[in-house]
Amino acid sequence: AQKVTQAQTEISVVEKEDVTLDCVYETRDTTYYLFWYKQPPSGELVFLIRRNSFDEQNEISGRYSWNFQKSTSSFNFTITASQVVDSAVYFCALVESGAGSYQLTFGKGTKLSVIP
Amino acid sequence: EPEVTQTPSHQVTQMGQEVILRCVPISNHLYFYWYRQILGQKVEFLVSFYNNEISEKSEIFDDQFSVERPDGSNFTLKIRSTKLEDSAMYFCASKRTSGSSYEQYFGPGTRLTVT
Numbered sequence: 001a002q003k004v005t006q007a008q009t010e011i012s013v014v015e016k017e018d019v020t021l022d023c024v025y026e027t028r029d030t031t032y033y034l035f036w037y038k039q040p041p042s043g044e045l046v047f048l049i050r051r052n053s054f055d056e057q058n059e060i061s062g063r064y065s066w067n068f069q070k071s072t073s074s075f076n077f078t079i080t081a082s083q084v085v086d087s088a089v090y091f092c093a094l095v096e097s098g099a100g101s102y103q104l105t106f107g108k109g110t111k112l113s114v115i116p
Numbered sequence: 117e118p119e120v121t122q123t124p125s126h127q128v129t130q131m132g133q134e135v136i137l138r139c140v141p142i143s144n145h146l147y148f149y150w151y152r153q154i155l156g157q158k159v160e161f162l163v164s165f166y167n168n169e170i171s172e173k174s175e176i177f178d179d180q181f182s183v184e185r186p187d188g189s190n191f192t193l194k195i196r197s198t199k200l201e202d203s204a205m206y207f208c209a210s211k212r213t214s215g216s217s218y219e220q221y222f223g224p225g226t227r228l229t230v231t
Contacts, residue, residue: 037222042224043205043224044222044223045222046222047219047220047221050219091158095218101147101164101171101172102218102220103164104209106159106160108158109158
């Protein structure tokens with residue numbers, strides 16, 4: 001069973017529009033960690049945020065915000081006033097506390113294209 | 117700011133050849149990982165390494181793969197006899213073990229092309 005689902009394969013928005021990237025996860029652990037990584041066209045993986053399962057506070061960092069809802073097992077990512085530099089593939093990932101070496105389980109990613 | 121480095125950035129090899137991908141993790145990190153990303157697909161866990169031994173490995177990490185920490189700084193992934201399907205981007209990552217710090221920091225990746 002897929003543990004991290006990113007249903008949106010590709011999204012295109014016009015610059016300055018807001019966009020939300022969806023992430024739904026599945027785990028039996030009561031303690032787990034959720035992440036978002038950005039992969040720009042250059043290919044590297046850039047850490048954006050980590051969220052602990054016991055902390056459901058939403059977080060805002062500049063134009064980025066994250067909405068964590070345990071009731072729906074979702075950890076969505078919103079970019080406000082999108083810019084061309086936001087064009088990238090965004091991966092949601094899960095670490096389960098029961099996974100001995102805390103390896104990341106990634107979703108398939110959402111490719112975001114911001115059109116000028 | 118310290119970062120994970122990987123060499124080479126791109127490696128082209130012929131099927132059946134051995135390749136070694138190199139990584140230098142962040143110096144005070146103790147957990148090391150290799151992940152693979154086939155072009156256009158998701159990032160997949162290969163292996164984790166802690167205290168000079170493999171702590172976990174995925175189904176992908178078969179007998180053709182091995183990892184080593186030959187000295188205090190390098191962490192290597194060896195593929196003994198490459199196959200066409202090994203063509204992918206290989207990412208090294210490292211993590212501190214203290215407290216609740218579960219962020220893994222990734223290197224820039226090595227693109228492996230098997231012809």
